[in-house]
Amino acid sequence: xxxxxxxxxxxxxxxxxxxxxxxxxxxxxxxxxxxxxxxxxxxxxxxxxxxxxxxxxxxxxxxxxxxxxxxxxxxxxxxxxxxxxxxxxxxxxxxxxxxxxxxxxxxxxxxxxxxxxxxxxxxxxxxxxxxxxxxxxxxxxxxxxxxxxxxxxxxxxxxxxxxxxxxxxxxxxxxxxxxxxxxxxxxxxxxxxxxxxxxxxxxxxxxxxxxxxxxxxxxxxxxxxxxxxxxxxxxxxxxxxxxxxxxxxxxxxxxxxxxxxxxxxxxxxxxxxxxxxxxxxxxxxxxxxxxxxxxxxxxxxxxxxxxxxxxxxxxxxxxxxxxxxxxxxxxxxxxxxxxxxxxxxxxxxxxxxxxxxxxxxxxxxxxxxxxxxxxxxxxxxxxxxxxxxxxxxxxxxxxxxxxxxxxxxxxxxxxxxxxxxxxxxxxxxxxxxxxxxxxxxxxxxxxxxxxxxxxxxxxxxxxxxxxxxxxxxxxxxxxxxxxxxxxxxxxxxxxxxxxxxxxxxxxxxxxxxxxxxxxxxxxxxxxxxxxxxxxxxxxxxxxxxxxxxxxxxxxxxxxxxxxxxxx
RNA sequence: GCGCCCGUAGCUCAGCUGGAUAGAGCACUUGCCUUCUAAGCAAGAUGUCGCAUGUUCGAAUCAUGCCGGGCGCACCA
Numbered sequence: 001x002x003x004x005x006x007x008x009x010x011x012x013x014x015x016x017x018x019x020x021x022x023x024x025x026x027x028x029x030x031x032x033x034x035x036x037x038x039x040x041x042x043x044x045x046x047x048x049x050x051x052x053x054x055x056x057x058x059x060x061x062x063x064x065x066x067x068x069x070x071x072x073x074x075x076x077x078x079x080x081x082x083x084x085x086x087x088x089x090x091x092x093x094x095x096x097x098x099x100x101x102x103x104x105x106x107x108x109x110x111x112x113x114x115x116x117x118x119x120x121x122x123x124x125x126x127x128x129x130x131x132x133x134x135x136x137x138x139x140x141x142x143x144x145x146x147x148x149x150x151x152x153x154x155x156x157x158x159x160x161x162x163x164x165x166x167x168x169x170x171x172x173x174x175x176x177x178x179x180x181x182x183x184x185x186x187x188x189x190x191x192x193x194x195x196x197x198x199x200x201x202x203x204x205x206x207x208x209x210x211x212x213x214x215x216x217x218x219x220x221x222x223x224x225x226x227x228x229x230x231x232x233x234x235x236x237x238x239x240x241x242x243x244x245x246x247x248x249x250x251x252x253x254x255x256x257x258x259x260x261x262x263x264x265x266x267x268x269x270x271x272x273x274x275x276x277x278x279x280x281x282x283x284x285x286x287x288x289x290x291x292x293x294x295x296x297x298x299x300x301x302x303x304x305x306x307x308x309x310x311x312x313x314x315x316x317x318x319x320x321x322x323x324x325x326x327x328x329x330x331x332x333x334x335x336x337x338x339x340x341x342x343x344x345x346x347x348x349x350x351x352x353x354x355x356x357x358x359x360x361x362x363x364x365x366x367x368x369x370x371x372x373x374x375x376x377x378x379x380x381x382x383x384x385x386x387x388x389x390x391x392x393x394x395x396x397x398x399x400x401x402x403x404x405x406x407x408x409x410x411x412x413x414x415x416x417x418x419x420x421x422x423x424x425x426x427x428x429x430x431x432x433x434x435x436x437x438x439x440x441x442x443x444x445x446x447x448x449x450x451x452x453x454x455x456x457x458x459x460x461x462x463x464x465x466x467x468x469x470x471x472x473x474x475x476x477x478x479x480x481x482x483x484x485x486x487x488x489x490x491x492x493x494x495x496x497x498x499x500x501x502x503x504x505x506x507x508x509x510x511x512x513x514x515x516x517x518x519x520x521x522x523x524x525x526x527x528x529x530x531x532x533x534x535x536x537x538x539x540x541x542x543x544x545x546x547x548x549x550x551x552x553x554x555x556x557x558x559x560x561x562x563x564x565x566x567x
Numbered sequence: 568g569c570g571c572c573c574g575u576a577g578c579u580c581a582g583c584u585g586g587a588u589a590g591a592g593c594a595c596u597u598g599c600c601u602u603c604u605a606a607g608c609a610a611g612a613u614g615u616c617g618c619a620u621g622u623u624c625g626a627a628u629c630a631u632g633c634c635g636g637g638c639g640c641a642c643c644a
Contacts, residue, residue: 509608
């Protein structure tokens, strides 16, 4: 909070005068209103050192804070020795001018100092449509990128395409089999291949093209070359994935192909570097990376007995390249099945000569898709999966995004499709959007009454209801929440914050039914109306900022009132 | 066996750089629509914060051990 800094300085001076000490001061906002606006436990910390009663210390500190700035009403100690500050109510509303001035930028900061950060997320195999787990990763990664941008970082969203290796071969073979089936020929889908319906359709599509005689660029001689299936299939899948992601509001800056990396011989180069640094050795015909030197459980194969590089070798090269491209910080979002990867990847980064803190790996826990409380088993190869697209057939992007953002990445997510649909009417996201829309319509009402909303001279003392102070407080805490969330790489505080703020507003608004003092638009009392609108404008700005960071729309009207959630 | 995540209200989860009476959403009960959208509001009930020990003036929060659940431990990607 902006006022917090001022209190800190005040306390520092007081400490110096009273005890000649210089301690880091922690302030927090008490849960109980009776405990004031800000409180500190500094007396407890000093008590240990000075061997004195914290209450006595607290009193001494308070004595040395005088004279108090005019915006502080009083300071006293309470409980076992907490020092509590109580502000004059107008202090908050005064500071709200900052919110108005900063508008869209309110809450942003320069803490990132323009540091270049690459976020890699989703990175699913390009062998099929994206499932709901990818959806979670996509929404979280996208929101974290927004958050980091807002906090002053320079972010880059990247999708790593595993277009090399066994899975792709199996995928191509599966597609080829489907294609041949469509032509009435015998063919077998590999045992570990991809059974999904989408490949059947694609195979048929390709076969139709052949019969029509329209397509030939993929054909060599009499039939399609096996490589073509890889190429065509890959393109189709990537286009599909891009489209699905776009529907979720997620657009990547770059789709980075593993095959490009291999073409450029980057694994070789990275391995050479590791060797040079002494972290590579040969055993039983394979090359190992000495990841145990950096805390991994065991050393990892980077070049197999058959001479091929392992997937991990490409990954090492990929991370090397991230830093070579000038990113100072790499954030990887991985699925829960990849958490065994954390130690070795961090080890690789360190072995390549980078600092361990330059790579942050976030594990996103699974999404348990439930249908009537029964777990839906998903397997891409078997073709039984609920895709991102399916999800958006059921619920809106706004709801989906909010749903995924409500939970910490480390928490598994239970998602009952039936329940999600049913719960839609009470979904918090509509509640938040409603708060925003409601403010909009209040402004429309005010405009009708010819109320000016330039906010030139606002009589702040007219904002004298306790809820108004609470609202202002909540608004002023927004930048701290954003900074904290960015620091923790956590998006869920945004979701909770928005809900809290909406809740405070809705409660405040509703009081007007019982109590005219709460009525915003009052043409008989224009100064009061303007003051309240000033507060509401600030609320709206902050709601917009919070929603924008989450990639959720801030509608001016809530439509379909009569049949709110007919599906 | 080793490693990672989780265990907080009936359900799903916040809170966890230790702080003063542990929160939200959903579900439940009871009220409230001549007044800026009732997609709403108010009131009510519910907790051995998995268990134990320790550190501390103070522990849901930190440490250690245990119990329970999930996931991972490939020369696959």
